[in-house]
Amino acid sequence: MVTGNSEIGSYQSQAQINTVNYVFGGAQAIGTQQITIGNEDLSWEKTSEYDFGVSFGLFNNRVTVDADAYLKKTKALLLDAPLPESSGFKSVYKNTGKLENKGIELTINTVNVKSENFSWNTSFNISFLKNKVLQLGASNDDIFLNPTFLSQFNLMRVGLPAGSFYGYKVLGTWGTSEAAKAATYGLFPGDLKIQDTNNDGKVTSADKVVLGKSTPDGYGTFSNTFRYKAVDLAVDLQFNYGNQIMNLTRHSGQDRTGQANSYATVLNAWTPTNQNTSIAESRPAYVGYQTEIYSTKVENGNFIRGRAVTLGYNFPESITKKLKLNRLRIYAQAQNLFVITKYTGYDPEVSTYNNNTAITQGTQGHNNTSNFTQGIQFYDYPKPRTFLFGLNVSL
Amino acid sequence: MKFNLKKYRISYSLLILTIVLGSCNKDLVEKNKGNFVKSTYFTSPSQARTFVNGIYQKLYMFQNGDAYGESPFITIELFAGHATSLGQSVNNGNVIKNVTDAVNPGFETVWSNSYTAISNANIALESIAPIVMPDADKKKLLGEAYFLRAFFYYHLVRLYGDVPLITTPVTISSPDLYPSRTAAAAVYDQIISDLKAAETSGLPDKDETGHVSLGAVRTLLASVYLTTAGFPLNKTENYALAAAEVAPVLTSYSLFTDYAFLHDNAHKNQTELIFQSNYLVGVATNAIPQLTIPFNLLVGAYGDHLGAMIPTDAFFKSYEAGDLRTEERQFYFSSYPKDKDPGTIIQFGEHALYKYFHVESALGSGISDENWTFLRLPEAMLIYAEATNEVSGPTQASYDQINLIRTRAHLDPLKNLTKDQFRIAIWKERYHELAYENKAYFDIQRTHKIYDVINNTFGDATTTKNEQNVTMKAQYYLWPIPQREISTNTKLTQNPDWN
Structure with a gap:
């Protein structure tokens, strides 16, 4: 089956003209600028999809299994491809590249115990997925997607998953015994030691490496429902593994650029007696700190979340009849009760940073977040833990 | 337990269909009624005017920036070495220390x-020509577009050296989409040709509303001639052209009687101000005062006090004794009443730039709409004096020009100097009068000299230590081609030593 992509903005093929403001003679003057280069050759994305599914039940359907495998290949992938800015435009929406998505989705439902007074049901589902860029443009050159912060770090590269993180690998800090070597990079003991990948004696953007990917290897839910007489309990867990999170808050929170409070991790900063650390020495702000897209900003995104735990009680018929009700149930629910994760930010399900909403006033102008750039955290809000008490009434 | 497959069911779906969506029609035409599109724009004189206004809007880029203090007007100045930048910007510190790289967002x-x-100027020049409108109006509009294109190319060619020279609108299929670099000399030829076109387009001598005037065209062209007479082109015959070009400007503008008029709201675009970008609260504002007041001291009703461009003490002390410009609240200030507590006087412990302080917003809303000055009369006067001196040594007319500036500063007039002494005197005056106005770095580029403020002399740019203990690397005569551009266009090469 071949399908398209309906998530395409309007008028993307046209050279659009937008209004801006200027001032003449102490009064507003409307101006216009051409803001998109226009691409009349724009066509639909073409995705061909192969599915294979199996579902079966065992033991009188006490165990049911649904398994689905898919392979999707997208041709004429629509991307906001970067342009040389000498054109007057930053990017053009165009058909460029091929992408492959494949995966397995598995759902197992079991009835573990089923008796008059007690029942226990389990539902487990897991999705394994892999995505890979197969081709980009005519020459397979890397493409960087928005948002951009510090430098371009959302990499599309043939052979890698879409939305890979790209930056410098931090090897630690320069030690006092390495002062001479550090000096060849213009640095001092206590400065960050960045991997000189190409060994040319300089740290430049050519030394950047792939630091992680935003898409997980797998995710799913594990739900158990128990009922004992009139009491029911549902425990709903959610899990996710294999992805990384770009924790940009560490830019100001750990790199100490002088503009925000720091993470407690800076207590482990380099000192002559604490040299085995990846946190640069603490210095007055005017001396300056290194800050870039570092491997130390990339974190493991695995988690298990207690998404919802619900405890309910169904009032017996003797009471509901008196009240002329069909059913009466009270329940208490805790949402987002716990998260087990090594991620150090507020929540591993991050809301992806978009330059539009952040501190920048448009210096860099890389505003649109792409569909492929996920898992980027920058001063996000914590996810609330919610407690609900409810009453279900059926007449 | 043994498996009981009594209830065994298998269903599968295997779908391999290859039907191209029938609804996609190559000739599908979207009519965009909500927005303008280029193909249907440029039908009326008012649209032509509006589109040219849009080019002016890009002048705001010099104040673009954020809480880091990385506005281009600061970055350009830090390359001259006479400012410190406290606060948050790692990139600013790296520029000062000569250790920045091509990913610096500035x-x-x-x-x-x-x-x-430039792209919008190219579109304007191509698309306004066919519009039916009075010839004189059209010519002026095109003149403004020529000036603005030249203005931006002039910045590009000085900052980046050889740059792609694009003079027609770029489309997705044009060869200019992935251009190579054009030799700086050819870029300068284009700039001069554009400014000559602007010069004969019927623009008024002066314009107090902020539009391009003939005075702006002449001053910019004179600056281009002066620059091309120096490094790297060394077309010394252009000194005479610079002097001749700027001479008429000297009589159509006059100096303010008060330095405060340079940065207040009442005198925008007037008297000695030749070309500014114009701001207005509610339309377009900037952070010039926030960026230039001392770091974290409560000066003015501003939310930020960024200290991103503070003159070095040594530079401040390089003025002659008795120079009015160094007196408190002329070009500089070192104390100010605390915001909302005017009884408390804040002592800065350093000199900040009063020439960029905006009293209206400091005492008012904390939102600045002071104009940014690109060209003002003293620069025209000093171009005239310098260019004339190179051609024929000190003349009375050139003494008159520099002495007008000195007299306003309560300094004795210059006289009886040799050609070399006069050149140095003019250079110093450029530094002192046009201090922190984005002139110094370009002077270093064209003269290969830096102002050694400690010894009050000019030294070779790449062997003379500045007051911040940095000796400029030859690499820093140019900016790097931005890394993003190099990554996106493989035809580009990087400037020397920036790799």
Whole structure:
């Protein structure tokens, strides 16, 4: 089956003209600028999809299994491809590249115990997925997607998953015994030691490496429902593994650029007696700190979340009849009760940073977040833990 | 337990269909009624005017920036070595220390915005020509577009050296989409040709509303001639052209009687101000005062006090004794009443730039709409004096010009100098009068000299230590081509030593 992509903005093929403001003679003057280069050759994305599914039940359907495998290949992938800015435009929406998505989705439902007074049901589902860029443009050159912060770090590269993180690998800090070597990079003991990948004696953007990917290897839910007489309990867990999170808050929170409070991790900063650390020495702000897209900003995104735990009680018929009700149930629910994760930010399900909403006033102008750039955290809000008490009434 | 497959069911779906969506029609035409599109724009004189206004809007890029203090007007100044930058910007510190690199976002801001302006100027020049409108009006509009294109190319060619020279609108299929670099000499030829076109387009001598005037065209062209007479082109015959070009400007403008008029709201675009970008609260504002007041001291009703461009003490002390400009609240200030507590006087412990302080917003809303000055009369006067001196040594007319500036500063007039002494005197006056106005770095580029403020002399730019203990690397005569541009266009090469 071949399908398209309906998530395409309007008028993307046209050279659009937008209004801006200027001032003449102490009064507003409307101006216009051409803001998109226009691409009349724009066509639909073409995705061909192969599915294979199996579902079966065992033991009188006490165990049911649904398994689905898919392979999707997208041709004429629509991307906001970067342009040389000498054109007057930053990017053009165009058909460029091929992408492959494949995966397995598995759902197992079991009835573990089923008796008059007690029942226990389990539902487990897991999705394994892999995505890979197969081709980009005519020459397979890397493409960087928005948002951009510090430098371009959302990499599309043939052979890698879409939305890979790209930056410098931090090897630690320069030690006092390495002062001479550090000096060849213009640095001092206590400065960050960045991997000189190409060994040319300089740290430049050519030394950047792939630091992680935003898409997980797998995710799913594990739900158990128990009922004992009139009491029911549902425990709903959610899990996710294999992805990384770009924790940009560490830019100001750990790199100490002088503009925000720091993470407690800076207590482990380099000192002559604490040299085995990846946190640069603490210095007055005017001396300056290194800050870039570092491997130390990339974190493991695995988690298990207690998404919802619900405890309910169904009032017996003797009471509901008196009240002329069909059913009466009270329940208490805790949402987002716990998260087990090594991620150090507020929540591993991050809301992806978009330059539009952040501190920048448009210096860099890389505003649109792409569909492929996920898992980027920058001063996000914590996810609330919610407690609900409810009453279900059926007449 | 043994498996009981009594209830066994298998269903499968295997779908391999290859039907191209029938609804996709290549000739599908979207009519965009909500927005303007280029193909249907440029039908009326008012649209022509509006589109040219849009090019001016890119002048704001010099104040683009954020709480880091990385505005281009600061980045350009830090390359001259006479400012410190406290606060938050790692990139600013790296520029001061000569250890920055091609990913510094300031380099991309200037590149990107300049080319956006040029792209819109190219579109204007091509698309306004066929519009039916009075010839004189059309000529003036095109003159403004020529000036603005030249203005942005002039910044590009000085900052980046050889740059792609694009003079027609770029489309997705044009060869200019992935251009190579054009030799700086050819870029300068284009700039001069554009400014000559602007010069004969019927623009008024002066314009107090902020539009391009003939005075602005002449001053900019004179600056181009002076620059091309120096490094790297060394077309010394252009000194005479610079002097001749700027001479008429000297009589159509006059100096303010008060330095405060340079940065207040009442005197925008007037008297000695030749070309500014114009701001207005509610339309377009900037952070010039926030960026230039001392770091974290409560000066003015501003939310930020960024200290991103503070003169070095040594530079401040390089003025002659008795220079009015160094007196409190002339060009500089070192104390100010605390915001909302005027009884408390804040002592800065350093000299900040009063020439960028905006009293109206400091005592008012904390939102600045002071104008940014690109060209003002003293620069024209000093171009005239310098160019004339190079051609024929000190003349009375050139003494008159520099002495007008000195007299306003309560300094004795200059006289009886040799050609070399006069040249040095003019250079110093450029530093002192046009201090922190984005002139110094360009002077270093064209003269290969830096102002050694400690010894009050000019030294070779790449062997003389500045007051911040930095000796400029030859690499720093140019900015790097922004890394993003190099990554996106493989035809580009990087400037020397920036790799």
